[in-house]
Amino acid sequence: MLALTYSPQTPLHALSAPIKLMALSGITTALFIIPTGWASMVLGGAALALYAAMGSAFLRAGLRTLNGLWPFVVVLGLWHGWQGDWDGGILILARLITAVAFANLVTMTTPLQDMIACLVRLLHPFRRLGLNPNAVSLAIAMMIRFIPVFMARAEQLKMAHRARSHRSGRWAIIFPLALGMLDDADTVAEALRARGGITPKD
Amino acid sequence: MKNPHISINQVSLSLGDRSILCDIDAQLNDRRIGIVGRNGSGKSTLARCLCGLIKPTSGMVQIDDIDIYKDRKRAIQKIGILFQNPDHQIIYPTVGEEIDFGLRQIGHTAPQARDKTRQMLAHFDTLDWIDRQTASLSQGQKQLLCLMSILAMEPDVIVLDEPFSGLDIPTRRILGDVFQSLPQTLIHITHDPAVIETYDRILWLDAGQIHRVGTPEQVLPEFMDAMMTASGLT
Amino acid sequence: MEKATVHIALFAALIAALGLIPKLMLTSGVPITAQSMGIMMAGTILGAKRGAAAVALFVALTLAGLPLLSGGRGGLGVLAGPSVGFVVGFPIAAWATGWIMERLHALPVSIAAGVAAMIGGIVILYIPGVAGMALMLDKSWSQAAMLITPFLPGDLIKAVITAILTQAIFAARPASVFSRSGSSL
Numbered sequence: 100m101l102a103l104t105y106s107p108q109t110p111l112h113a114l115s116a117p118i119k120l121m122a123l124s125g126i127t128t129a130l131f132i133i134p135t136g137w138a139s140m141v142l143g144g145a146a147l148a149l150y151a152a153m154g155s156a157f158l159r160a161g162l163r164t165l166n167g168l169w170p171f172v173v174v175l176g177l178w179h180g181w182q183g184d185w186d187g188g189i190l191i192l193a194r195l196i197t198a199v200a201f202a203n204l205v206t207m208t209t210p211l212q213d214m215i216a217c218l219v220r221l222l223h224p225f226r227r228l229g230l231n232p233n234a235v236s237l238a239i240a241m242m243i244r245f246i247p248v249f250m251a252r253a254e255q256l257k258m259a260h261r262a263r264s265h266r267s268g269r270w271a272i273i274f275p276l277a278l279g280m281l282d283d284a285d286t287v288a289e290a291l292r293a294r295g296g297i298t299p300k301d
Numbered sequence: 302m303k304n305p306h307i308s309i310n311q312v313s314l315s316l317g318d319r320s321i322l323c324d325i326d327a328q329l330n331d332r333r334i335g336i337v338g339r340n341g342s343g344k345s346t347l348a349r350c351l352c353g354l355i356k357p358t359s360g361m362v363q364i365d366d367i368d369i370y371k372d373r374k375r376a377i378q379k380i381g382i383l384f385q386n387p388d389h390q391i392i393y394p395t396v397g398e399e400i401d402f403g404l405r406q407i408g409h410t411a412p413q414a415r416d417k418t419r420q421m422l423a424h425f426d427t428l429d430w431i432d433r434q435t436a437s438l439s440q441g442q443k444q445l446l447c448l449m450s451i452l453a454m455e456p457d458v459i460v461l462d463e464p465f466s467g468l469d470i471p472t473r474r475i476l477g478d479v480f481q482s483l484p485q486t487l488i489h490i491t492h493d494p495a496v497i498e499t500y501d502r503i504l505w506l507d508a509g510q511i512h513r514v515g516t517p518e519q520v521l522p523e524f525m526d527a528m529m530t531a532s533g534l535t
Numbered sequence: 536m537e538k539a540t541v542h543i544a545l546f547a548a549l550i551a552a553l554g555l556i557p558k559l560m561l562t563s564g565v566p567i568t569a570q571s572m573g574i575m576m577a578g579t580i581l582g583a584k585r586g587a588a589a590v591a592l593f594v595a596l597t598l599a600g601l602p603l604l605s606g607g608r609g610g611l612g613v614l615a616g617p618s619v620g621f622v623v624g625f626p627i628a629a630w631a632t633g634w635i636m637e638r639l640h641a642l643p644v645s646i647a648a649g650v651a652a653m654i655g656g657i658v659i660l661y662i663p664g665v666a667g668m669a670l671m672l673d674k675s676w677s678q679a680a681m682l683i684t685p686f687l688p689g690d691l692i693k694a695v696i697t698a699i700l701t702q703a704i705f706a707a708r709p710a711s712v713f714s715r716s717g718s719s720l
Contacts, residue, residue: 102600103610127615131670167608171617174682175672191673198615206600206610214599234540238592241544242551246603249552255389258354262382263454264406265373269556270696271392273569274703277576278436279388280549281542281704281711288541296537394707436707 102211105160109153111208116217119205126201130194136186139193146200157207164203165196215239231300241287252279304330305365305379305457305486312350312360314343321346322357323509334488335497335517337524338506341535344490345385347506348462351488352382364458378407381451382460386467387443396422396438396446397431403454421453425479441472448479458486465496494521539585542713546577546589547596551603558605567689568605572697574625575656578632579648579701582714587630594625620667624660631655636714644705644715649698656697657690 111119130138150161172192179188222235256275260268291297307329314322322343338344349355351362353369353376362369369376384390393399397418404414422428425445430438438446444464451459461480465473477496480487489497494517497503503520505513513520550573558566577586593603602609604622613622632655639647661683669679705712 101602103602104600123611164610164612167606167612168616171672187673194673195615195617195671199612202611202613202615206612209600211600215596218595218599231536234536238540238544238547239596241541242547242592242596243601245545245548246551246601249548250555252389253552253555255384255386256392258349259384259390260392261354261373262352263377263403263450265377266406268392269559269569272556273553273572274394274700275388275392276552277549277580277700277704278707280545281580281708284538284542284545285711287545288538291537291541297540394703434707 103206104210105157105207109157109208111149111153111204112210114208116209116213119209120217123201123205127198130198136190136193139190139197143193143197143200146197146204149204150200153208161200161203161207164207165199168196168199171195226300231297233298233300237291237297245283248283249276249280252276304332306330307334307351307458307486307488308363309351310360310363312347312357312362314346314350314355314357321509322350325360325506325509325511327504327511327514329502331501332486333497333500333502334486335500335503336488336490336506337492337494337497337503337520338512339492339528339531339535342506343509344492344506345462348382348460348488348490351460352376352380354382377403377456378454379456380458380460381454381456382462383444383447383451383464385463387440387447390447390450391435391443394434394436395431396427396433396435399435399446400450400453403450407454417453421449425449441468441476444468444472444476445479448476452483452485456485458488459483461487461489461491463490463492465491465493494525497521542581543585543589543592546573546581546586547593549573550577550590550593551596551601554603554605554607561689561692565685565689567693570605571656571690572693572700574629575632575652575694575697576700578629578634578655579636579651579697579714580704580712581633582637583630583633585713586633587626590629591626594622597622615671617668617671618664619671621660621664623667624663627663628655628660631659633714640715643702644712645698645702648701649694652694652697653691656694657687 126142130142150158175188175192179185219232219235222230222232226232253272253276256272257268260271307327309325309327309329312322312325313320325347336344336347346355350357351369353362353373356370364376364379367375367379369380391399393402397415400418400421401411401414404417405411409417419428419431422431427445427449430446435443435446464480465476468476480489489500491497498517498521500517503513503515503517504511505520505524513523550570553569553573556569558568560566574590577589580586581589597603597609598611598614600610604613613619632651635651635654636647639650642650665676665679665683668674668682669676672679672682674682701712705715710716
């Protein structure tokens with residue numbers, strides 16, 4: 100299961116994650132606070148330029164990530180078209196696409212580990228409320244480790260269902276999948292305790 | 302009773318650019334068929350192709366002229382499969398429901414299915430299991446449940462995909478006796494030649510291709526030699 | 536502590552795996568996903584705090600760049616799109632579902648889970664969901680609410696399935712349904 104980071108590396112990969120995240124916050128805020136459509140057009144153009152600057156393959160990959168917005172393009176098109184407010188529709192769309200484009204740019208140029216490191220750092224203030232950063236790191240690692248295990252198990256259950264039914268088994272497999280997860284959790288917790296457990300936070 | 306005719310026609314399967322099965326071609330009429338090979342030789346993938354669970358990249362599997370991948374309704378009454386790990390196979394919380402399921406899928410009504418479930422459980426002397434939680438069964442008991450679930454659908458062929466994994470010796474023995482007593486055609490996938498010594502036909506799969514086909518006497522000694530001298534972990 | 540952490544992590548992984556199950560299209564053309572039931576089940580099974588933590592972990596790692604949402608979506612782009620309110624609302628919905636589940640301990644598991652899923656997974660979730668949509672699409676709350684009404688029948692079905700699943704899991708593993716068993720995690 101691969102992360103959404105783009106490879107090979109581009110110059111933007113070299114920028115540190117916190118800087119990119121802060122820039123992203125600034126840009127997104129600007130997009131939604133500056134009321135004129137110019138912000139969207141200018142920033143949208145900037146996003147396009149940045150993608151293009153990283154190479155045409157990168158640009159194409161970036162455009163693909165915008166596919167999920169199609170339903171909303173249609174909805175907005177119908178809505179504003181029916182009201183005769185094309186300008187309004189285009190501006191909202193431009194703002195939306197620009198925001199998503201910049202956000203995806205950060206995702207494509209930042210390795211998963213860096214993002215996780217940022218996340219853990221953001222949780223720092225919660226230490227005072229009892230959150231144990233060791234538990235958080237461990238939880239992240241375990242989640243990543245088990246996602247492919249459960250995905251493979253889901254595939255196997257799908258096949259087991261297909262072996263006895265010509266119908267779709269997509270709902271039937273949720274139960275055994277969940278049960279397997281609960282059983283695994285008990286076993287893994289035991290194994291963890293046997294290896295010393297989670298280090299207390301202090 | 303004539304044995305079902307299993308026709309594996311030039312079956313190849315690739316995942317991406319990895320070739321897993323290459324041109325598997327065999328016409329099988331025997332009642333007891335064994336498939337041996339190292340881990341990674343493609344045995345499990347072939348098992349799944351035989352049952353119509355995955356689509357070959359090219360070629361097809363037919364049993365008595367039924368296209369097993371396409372004609373699912375008839376396929377599930379032709380061939381069933383017992384997986385390695387019963388936890389990957391059992392879908393329902395209680396034993397009764399698990400066996401009922403297959404019966405409903407082949408068209409029985411709920412009362413009919415329940416009747417046949419009772420018959421199946423009674424045949425194996427486990428009628429008291431009917432309302433038991435599947436989760437409370439031991440591994441060996443779960444395998445037996447999986448077998449009963451398949452037998453209830455009255456297939457002509459049953460694929461056993463390394464069904465003894467993780468079972469203790471007495472359980473293997475008992476389950477093995479059950480398998481031998483079955484009237485169906487069995488296709489037993491294993492990397493342990495001892496369990497298929499008395500079979501009628503052995504296919505030896507190596508790196509996705511049929512390396513040898515023949516009787517146990519013809520194939521197994523050479524297979525054992527190869528296993529004893531093979532180096533490298535799979 | 537180990538038990539809680541492991542359950543949170545593994546439930547988050549389960550929600551990710553549920554994203555693999557293809558959407559079911561209702562006749563109205565609206566899809567329902569197994570993953571959204573996983574969100575509700577986090578509440579009905581693990582309870583409010585652990586359920587919310589599991590879903591929050593799932594959302595966090597999705598935003599960090601893993602394609603875990605149904606359909607293989609992920610990354611920060613999710614936060615910038617119209618469904619941002621829903622994604623942000625998932626942990627809140629799980630918390631609400633769990634909280635209600637815990638309060639309804641006198642009712643049979645299936646009923647409690649159904650009520651909890653309907654209120655937590657629908658009513659509570661739609662507040663941030665609709666708000667997010669209104670913001671991103673520059674519409675009023677009522678206009679945005681109109682856009683999501685086609686999804687309601689599907690969500691009701693999801694709540695019912697969640698109730699059935701929770702009941703089945705409770706029958707098989709009563710000690711693992713922490714919203715009920717009261718056993719300490």
